[in-house]
Amino acid sequence: MSYPGRRLPFVVQHGRRGEAPPPYISSLSENRLILGGASPHTGLPSEIPFFGEGPIWENEDLFRKLAALNAEGLPFQYRPKDMDAPVALLGWWQEIGRLTVSFREISWQDPERWLITTIEPPVPGVLGWTGPKSFGC
Numbered sequence: 001m002s003y004p005g006r007r008l009p010f011v012v013q014h015g016r017r018g019e020a021p022p023p024y025i026s027s028l029s030e031n032r033l034i035l036g037g038a039s040p041h042t043g044l045p046s047e048i049p050f051f052g053e054g055p056i057w058e059n060e061d062l063f064r065k066l067a068a069l070n071a072e073g074l075p076f077q078y079r080p081k082d083m084d085a086p087v088a089l090l091g092w093w094q095e096i097g098r099l100t101v102s103f104r105e106i107s108w109q110d111p112e113r114w115l116i117t118t119i120e121p122p123v124p125g126v127l128g129w130t131g132p133k134s135f136g137c
Contacts, residue, residue, distance in 0.1 A: 005122025005129025015114040022116075024075045024106045025066070025086045028056065033065060033086065036077060056084055057092065066090060070103045075116045078107035082125060094121045095132040 015021060023044050026036040030066045031052035035044055048069075062117040066086055070076075079085035093099035109115060122129050 003119055003122070005095070005124065005126045006120055006122060007126055010120075011118040013116040014114075017112050019114075021106060021114045022075065024077055025069055026077045027082065028062075028084055028086060033062075033069075035074075043074070057089060062089075063098070065091070067099065070099075070101070075104035075106035078105050091119065092132070094119070097132075128136065 021037045023035055023037040023042050026034045028034070029047075031050055033048040033050060035046055035048070048065060050059065050065050051058065053061075056062060064084070066076075066089065070090065076087040076090060077085070078087060087103075087105055090103045094103075100121055102118050105117045105119055105135055106114055107117070124131060
């Protein structure tokens with residue numbers, strides 16, 4: 001995903017080949033957050049429901065739950081073709097100033113190697129960023 005206005009270089013953590021990824025937030029599905037990498041020994045559920053009302057980018061319950069999961073340090077899966085992905089929402093909320101802290105994005109270099117990138121809030125003027133655009137643009 002493109003993150004205009006963020007200072008380079010990003011902080012990146014690399015998993016070892018074959019190492020299981022940490023639990024992460026994968027996607028949204030019908031008023032549920034879907035987690036990946038969660039198993040019984042992590043103590044995390046595979047899904048977290050949220051109250052679905054109105055557009056997702058304005059949903060207060062979804063924002064509170066994603067912010068809480070972010071504060072716990074869970075990464076959010078890179079999903080470049082899914083404009084409604086939690087990671088896209090966090091990036092946009094950073095741009096409009098609603099999320100004022102960094103978040104972590106998990107992606108895969110290949111099926112056996114993951115990496116986690118820390119995404120800091122944007123700064124006007126960095127990499128030509130002039131301010132937020134409408135969600136999904």
